[in-house]
Amino acid sequence: MFHIFCPHCGEYREEEEFHAKGEAHIARPLDPDACRDEEWGEFLYFRTNPRGIHHELWVHAAGCRKFFNITRNTQTYEILEVYKLGEMPSVVAE
Amino acid sequence: MSETNQETLEQPPIKLVMNQLPDANVPFESPLHHVELTKIAEHSGSQGGVVFRELSLGLLTLRCTPNAEQAASIEGILGVALPSNPLTSITSANGELTVMWISPDEWLLQVPQDKAFELESRFFAEVSGHVSLVNVSGGMTVFELSGNDVVKVLKKSTPIDFHDSEFPVGKVVSSIFAKSGATICRTSEQTYQLVVRRSFADYLWLWLQDASKEYGLTVMG
Numbered sequence: 001m002f003h004i005f006c007p008h009c010g011e012y013r014e015e016e017e018f019h020a021k022g023e024a025h026i027a028r029p030l031d032p033d034a035c036r037d038e039e040w041g042e043f044l045y046f047r048t049n050p051r052g053i054h055h056e057l058w059v060h061a062a063g064c065r066k067f068f069n070i071t072r073n074t075q076t077y078e079i080l081e082v083y084k085l086g087e088m089p090s091v092v093a094e
Numbered sequence: 095m096s097e098t099n100q101e102t103l104e105q106p107p108i109k110l111v112m113n114q115l116p117d118a119n120v121p122f123e124s125p126l127h128h129v130e131l132t133k134i135a136e137h138s139g140s141q142g143g144v145v146f147r148e149l150s151l152g153l154l155t156l157r158c159t160p161n162a163e164q165a166a167s168i169e170g171i172l173g174v175a176l177p178s179n180p181l182t183s184i185t186s187a188n189g190e191l192t193v194m195w196i197s198p199d200e201w202l203l204q205v206p207q208d209k210a211f212e213l214e215s216r217f218f219a220e221v222s223g224h225v226s227l228v229n230v231s232g233g234m235t236v237f238e239l240s241g242n243d244v245v246k247v248l249k250k251s252t253p254i255d256f257h258d259s260e261f262p263v264g265k266v267v268s269s270i271f272a273k274s275g276a277t278i279c280r281t282s283e284q285t286y287q288l289v290v291r292r293s294f295a296d297y298l299w300l301w302l303q304d305a306s307k308e309y310g311l312t313v314m315g
């Protein structure tokens with residue numbers, strides 16, 4: 001069970017209030033019509049699956065309903081950092 | 095495609111405000127009308143550790159990121175400034191209006207039922223720009239729980255920490271409540287309001303009866 005700090009509500013809440021939304025920092029191609037199939041496929045389907053530090057998108061579904069990012073260690077489950085959309089992580093894999 | 099969008103955007107938006115309670119012939123019906131709370135209240139003991147009451151209020155969802163001008167006109171209408179601190183609420187001096195923080199760009203306004211239309215109309219007339227105000231009274235209802243054992247029932251129902259140091263009077267949270275959802279506000283030392291979905295009202299009423307059984311439940315009509 002994660003105890004997650006919501007950067008919008010400003011306090012820790014139980015994991016059941018949140019939903020994980022997959023890998024963070026995946027930018028939608030600016031002009032999808034001009035994309036090659038490979039680029040569009042990369043955007044839609046392909047994700048990294050690191051062992052260790054991972055940046056994830058989460059949503060405070062039962063709370064403020066805002067999205068934010070979590071940097072999490074997929075091996076130890078430790079949450080290393082929480083940051084808002086538009087911000088960059090300060091904890092990154094070496 | 096983009097040209098059509100451009101044209102549509104230049105049209106002034108149509109502002110439609112409907113009075114949901116136009117006259118006495120169109121009565122408001124509580125989602126718990128079949129329960130007949132007033133009848134239960136007549137037979138209900140007065141010594142319960144938990145006291146239940148349904149409040150019929152006008153509820154409006156306000157969404158905006160107000161600039162200085164909008165903030166001023168909103169404060170002019172409400173009489174209080176929108177609470178910008180997360181998880182806080184504010185009640186007007188006459189007690190008629192409460193504003194609850196829901197999210198950084200969302201607030202829930204509570205007014206007496208017959209004041210909702212007036213408030214909505216004033217908003218549309220006086221606040222300009224990118225603002226959304228929707229009367230959600232028909233989709234939600236408000237349960238008021240009080241009594242000596244109220245916190246015990248809340249603790250059974252939600253993972254929220256209700257210790258005094260974490261949950262002072264005036265605090266408002268949205269969370270899971272008995273596998274459903276609720277916005278919970280502490281309105282006084284031993285009184286909590288639950289704003290719940292209309293469609294979950296019956297289920298939550300049954301849940302609350304069961305959860306408060308061991309402390310005794312007093313129902314107010």
Ligand SMILES: [Zn+2]
Pocket residue numbers: 006007008009010060063064065066
């Ligand atoms: Zn939140």
